[in-house]
Amino acid sequence: MWFADLIGGMVVFLLGLAVVFFSRQLPYMSEYGPGPGFFPLWIGLGIIGCGIVVNINVLRRRDKTGAFFKPRTKMAVSILIQIAIAFLLFPLLGFSVVLGLFVGASMRIMGKHGWIPCGITAVVTGIAIHFIFAHWLSIPLPTGMVGW
Amino acid sequence: MDLLHNLYTGFTIALTWTNIFYCLVGVFFGQIVGVLPGIGAPTAIALLLPLTFTVNPTSALIMFAGIYYGVAYGGTITSVLINVPGESSTVMTCLDGYQMALKGRAGAALSIAAIGSWIAGTGSVIILMTFAPALAKFALRFGPSEYFALAAMAFGLLTVFGGGQPIKTVISTLIGLLLATIGLDIVSGLPRFAFGMPQLLGGIDFIVIICGIFGVAEVFNSIEEPEEGELIKQKMRLRDLFLTWEEWVASRWAIVRGSVIGFFIGMIPAGGITTASFLAYLAEKRYSKHPERFGTGAIEGVAAPESANNAASISGFAPLLALGIPGSPTTAVMLAGFMMWGIRPGPLLFQTKPDLVWGLIASMYIGNFLLLLMNIFLIPPFVAILRLPYTIIMGFIVIFASVGAYSVNNNIFDVWMMLGFGVLGYVMKKLEYPIVPLVLALVLGRLAENSLRQALMISGGSLSIFFTRPISAIFISAAILAYLTPVIRWALKGLRKVKVDAA
Numbered sequence: 001m002w003f004a005d006l007i008g009g010m011v012v013f014l015l016g017l018a019v020v021f022f023s024r025q026l027p028y029m030s031e032y033g034p035g036p037g038f039f040p041l042w043i044g045l046g047i048i049g050c051g052i053v054v055n056i057n058v059l060r061r062r063d064k065t066g067a068f069f070k071p072r073t074k075m076a077v078s079i080l081i082q083i084a085i086a087f088l089l090f091p092l093l094g095f096s097v098v099l100g101l102f103v104g105a106s107m108r109i110m111g112k113h114g115w116i117p118c119g120i121t122a123v124v125t126g127i128a129i130h131f132i133f134a135h136w137l138s139i140p141l142p143t144g145m146v147g148w
Numbered sequence: 149m150d151l152l153h154n155l156y157t158g159f160t161i162a163l164t165w166t167n168i169f170y171c172l173v174g175v176f177f178g179q180i181v182g183v184l185p186g187i188g189a190p191t192a193i194a195l196l197l198p199l200t201f202t203v204n205p206t207s208a209l210i211m212f213a214g215i216y217y218g219v220a221y222g223g224t225i226t227s228v229l230i231n232v233p234g235e236s237s238t239v240m241t242c243l244d245g246y247q248m249a250l251k252g253r254a255g256a257a258l259s260i261a262a263i264g265s266w267i268a269g270t271g272s273v274i275i276l277m278t279f280a281p282a283l284a285k286f287a288l289r290f291g292p293s294e295y296f297a298l299a300a301m302a303f304g305l306l307t308v309f310g311g312g313q314p315i316k317t318v319i320s321t322l323i324g325l326l327l328a329t330i331g332l333d334i335v336s337g338l339p340r341f342a343f344g345m346p347q348l349l350g351g352i353d354f355i356v357i358i359c360g361i362f363g364v365a366e367v368f369n370s371i372e373e374p375e376e377g378e379l380i381k382q383k384m385r386l387r388d389l390f391l392t393w394e395e396w397v398a399s400r401w402a403i404v405r406g407s408v409i410g411f412f413i414g415m416i417p418a419g420g421i422t423t424a425s426f427l428a429y430l431a432e433k434r435y436s437k438h439p440e441r442f443g444t445g446a447i448e449g450v451a452a453p454e455s456a457n458n459a460a461s462i463s464g465f466a467p468l469l470a471l472g473i474p475g476s477p478t479t480a481v482m483l484a485g486f487m488m489w490g491i492r493p494g495p496l497l498f499q500t501k502p503d504l505v506w507g508l509i510a511s512m513y514i515g516n517f518l519l520l521l522m523n524i525f526l527i528p529p530f531v532a533i534l535r536l537p538y539t540i541i542m543g544f545i546v547i548f549a550s551v552g553a554y555s556v557n558n559n560i561f562d563v564w565m566m567l568g569f570g571v572l573g574y575v576m577k578k579l580e581y582p583i584v585p586l587v588l589a590l591v592l593g594r595l596a597e598n599s600l601r602q603a604l605m606i607s608g609g610s611l612s613i614f615f616t617r618p619i620s621a622i623f624i625s626a627a628i629l630a631y632l633t634p635v636i637r638w639a640l641k642g643l644r645k646v647k648v649d650a651a
Contacts, residue, residue, distance in 0.1 A: 008579045012319055019326060022341060026333075033605030036333035036340055039597045043326050050319045057315070068578060076368040080571065083364070083546060087563055099550065103543035110371070111539035121540070129547060137199055139555045 001066030005058045013051030019044030075110065082106060094144030096134065100126025151277060158506030161206060162514055167507065170207040174214020175515045179522060181215060182222020182235055183530050184541060189219040189235070190477040190587070191366055194358040195548035197485050198555045205489040206504045210511040212485065216478050217269060217461045217512070220421060221519045224261040224454060225530055228254055237421040237457040240429040244442060244449030251445050255389040260399050260447055261454040262523035263391075268407035268455035269516040272462035275411060277509055280498075284470035287495040292602035293613045297623035298473055299596040302417035304630030306585045309416075309423050314634035316581045324586035327352060328593020335601065352565060353556045354484040357590060360566040361583055362477075363549035365573025367542050374538065389524060391447075399451035402432050406455030414460025417467055417475045420584075421460040428456030462512060469493055469505055473592065477584045480591045 023044050026037030086102040093101075104122025107113045133139045161167060181192040193212050200208040223235030228245035241261065248257040290298070303321045307314040330341045331351030342348040391399075406428040413424035432452035433442045442449050467473045472494035474480040486493050491501060498505055522530075553566035573583055589596075607613035614624045 005579060008575075008581070015323075026338060026340060027336070030336060033609065034601045036336045036338045039600065040326065040329050040340060043322050043329070046322050047319065047326070050315055050322065053315050054319070057313075070372055072372045072374075076372040076574070079367065079371055079542070080567075083567060086546075087550070087560070087567065090560055090563070095551065095554070099543075099547050102546065103540070106543060107537070107539045110542075111537050113537070113539070125543065125547070129551070133199075133551050137202070139199075139551060140558055141551070141554065142560070 001068055002058065002061065002064040004068035005061075006055065009051055009054035009058055012054060013048060016044050016047030016049075016051050019047060079106065079110070082109070090142055090144070092144050094146050095141035096126045096130040097144065097146050099129050100124075151281075154502065154506045155277065155510060157502065158508075158510030161503055161507030162210065162510035166204075167207055167210050167511060168514065170203075170211040171214050171511050171515050172518060174211035175218040175221075175518050175522070177211075178215035178218020179222035179519065179530060180533055182219040182238075183225050183533050184536075187366060187541065187545065188362070188478075189216050190358065190481045191362040191545070192219070193478060193481045193485070194355065194362050195545065195552055197481065197488065198355050198359075198552035199548075200485070201488070201555070205486075205491060206507045208485065208489075209482070209504065209508050210515075212482055213465070213508055213512060214515045216464075216482075217458060217515060218519055220454075220457045220461050221262065221265050221523055222530065224258065224265075224450075224523075225527065226534065228257045228261070228450075229531060230534070237425050237461075238453070239422070240425050240453040241450055243429070244444070244446050247443065247445035248447065248450065253445070253447075256391050256395055256447065257450050258523065258527060259389045259391055260395065260451045262520055264399065264403040264406065264451045264455040265458040265523075266516050266520040267403050268410060268459040269462055269519075270513060271407050272411050272414075272459040273509060273512045273516070276462055276466055276512075280466045280470045280505075280509075283466055284495040284498045287471050289619065290471075290495070291617070291620075292599040292606065293617055293620040294623065296596055296599035296603055297614055297620040297627065298417075298471065299592045299599065300627040301623045301630065302473060302475070302592065303585065303589060304627035305417055306582075306588065308630050308633050309420065312580055312582055316579075317585050318631075320576070320581050320583065320585040321589045324589025325593045325596065327357065327586075327590050329597065334594070334598065347557075347559065347561045353562065354590060355488075355556050356553045356562045356566050357569050358481055358484070358587060359549040359552045360569030360571075361573035361587070362481075363545050363552075364567060364570025365577065365583075367545050368570065368574040369577055370538065371542070395447045399447045402448035402451040403455045405431060405435070406452035407459040409452075410456030410459030411463040413456070414463035414475065415466050417473055420476045421457040421464070424460035425453035425457040428452040458516075465508075469497055469508075470495060472497075472595070474588065477587050480587050483591050 019040060023037045023041040026040070027035035028037045028041060029035050082102065082105065086098050089098045100122045103125045104118045107121055108115070108118040134141050162171070177192065178189065181187055181189060192215050196212070196215075200211075219235055220237055223233055223238035224241055224245065227233045227238040227241040228249050231242050231246040233239045233242055245257045245261070248254065306321060307317045328351075330348055332339055332349055339349055409428045409431055410421070410424040413427060414421060429449060429452055432448050433439050436442065436446070436448065438446075461478075464475045464479050467475050468479045468483060472483070472492065474483045483493065491497070491504070549566060549570075550563050553562045554560065556562055576583060576586075603613050604610075613620070615621050
């Protein structure tokens with residue numbers, strides 16, 4: 001956790017530097033008062049300052065226990081990957097089909113449910129999404145090749 | 149008389165069949181959300197917000213308010229029966245509620261929580277009715293310097309009440325402010341941090357961020373660290389819900405004290421319902437003649453925090469409606485809803501939209517009454533929800549978050565952004581950077597920046613404007629003091645250590 005905290009502090013510090021860099025490209029003052037670069041510049045400086053304090057705190061810390069990666073972190077990452085794959089499939093298969101498949105697949109992979117309940121849930125979810133969001137609430141969800 | 153007339157108008161609006169339906173849906177959904185660990189009121193409202201584009205704003209707000217105070221009721225069930233708080237605001241209820249359940253008094257614990265919440269909720273609505281319009285009248289005197297100072301105070305108070313490391317709270321606030329600057333500058337029209345991407349010119353929509361940072365991030369966190377507890381298998385009959393005379397005597401003043409503490413803490417920007425319940429519990433323990441009973445099943449230990457969290461959820465509407473400043477993540481999400489419907493909460497809201505304000509306030513009486521009935525007669529079905537596999541709940545969250553993010557601008561780019569913010573929220577939580585300051589700063593960022601720039605334009609660039617106007621001077625002093633609190637605490641700690649070493 002100590003190392004993760006240090007990396008976190010470094011990222012904050014670098015973010016601050018980037019904000020300052022891009023704010024400097026905007027006018028700091030305008031004809032009437034503060035310009036568009038005024039507020040972001042101070043935010044950036046604040047972030048840099050806080051990043052330094054965080055890193056000092058981390059370096060001074062003696063307690064280095066705790067872990068960033070936990071026993072179930074793999075499962076969280078696996079869900080992230082499943083969601084990303086689902087989003088990639090949106091243009092191809094459409095929202096209703098993909099999200100139905102996602103629910104069925106995650107039930108199978110994460111919950112270890114049987115194929116039949118997973119399949120039924122996937123179909124029911126897909127139909128429900130189509131009717132609730134696309135029909136009832138008139139949200140123009142992408143339909144993909146399936147037309148749903 | 150005005151007050152009664154306004155309340156009468158409010159009831160004529162809240163008691164239409166449509167609004168009763170939305171109120172019922174809100175409190176029912178709130179109760180379910182409260183029962184389910186891993187999903188909170190801001191997440192639920194954030195996920196439903198994009199779906200209410202076409203709903204009448206008053207009805208939608210009645211529903212969202214129902215979710216907000218319904219969650220405080222629902223979270224109690226899991227705290228008492230499985231020792232896992234459904235909501236952070238019911239953490240304190242676990243201490244004595246679960247012990248009562250182990251002793252066979254689960255029914256009494258749930259009853260006192262429902263009765264206390266109802267008394268606190270109804271009492272708070274009465275105070276809110278008189279207090280909020282007065283606050284709105286007072287806020288008519290506010291100019292840009294007061295608004296900036298108020299926002300600065302809200303951010304500062306987060307470092308005091310937020311818990312955790314103050315420096316990380318400040319970083320989270322700054323990131324929220326930074327996100328709010330993305331897009332075209334309102335004064336000069338110049339793009340900021342858009343990097344040539346047309347999708348970013350209008351800024352990142354608030355709904356996209358909260359669907360990710362509350363919704364999807366919560367999925368990752370809940371999968372990594374599931375909150376599991378064993379359900380106490382106790383057959384609950386209606387008569388088990390009745391309190392004994394001793395229990396009622398022990399808890400009646402705890403309800404009153406909890407309500408008062410909750411009401412005031414809820415009104416403070418960044419106070420929040422969790423802090424309210426925590427302070428009410430500590431105050432009750434300190435006040436008690438037998439503090440040793442706390443933690444072993446004292447009914448006052450359930451009554452006080454439960455009353456406080458409900459009172460705070462109601463009083464949190466005062467700064468939102470009267471000042472346009474949200475005090476908690478849930479009211480911040482609701483502010484986003486106001487903006488989505490083109491309504492600007494603030495001092496003028498009571499004059500321009502009295503039907504909305506009074507309809508909302510009147511609905512709180514109805515909602516609290518419905519919740520009281522639900523929590524007395526419908527506990528078993530809500531307990532059954534706990535048996536729902538998390539994979540299904542997770543699926544629902546991902547569906548609502550994806551559709552919600554997509555529906556803002558009807559483009560897939562926003563869905564990916566939402567996922568990105570989900571990852572950010574997940575990592576922030578792992579590294580103990582609080583999410584709430586980011587959300588509050590994001591909502592108030594534009595107001596803070598515009599007010600600051602306007603104030604400096606008026607003063608010709610001098611910062612003295614914040615100290616020479618009395619109201620802004622008070623707010624800005626409170627903000628400075630709040631930011632200095634961690635330094636003062638640190639210095640005092642150092643002094644104490646020196647004294648101990650010397651001794």
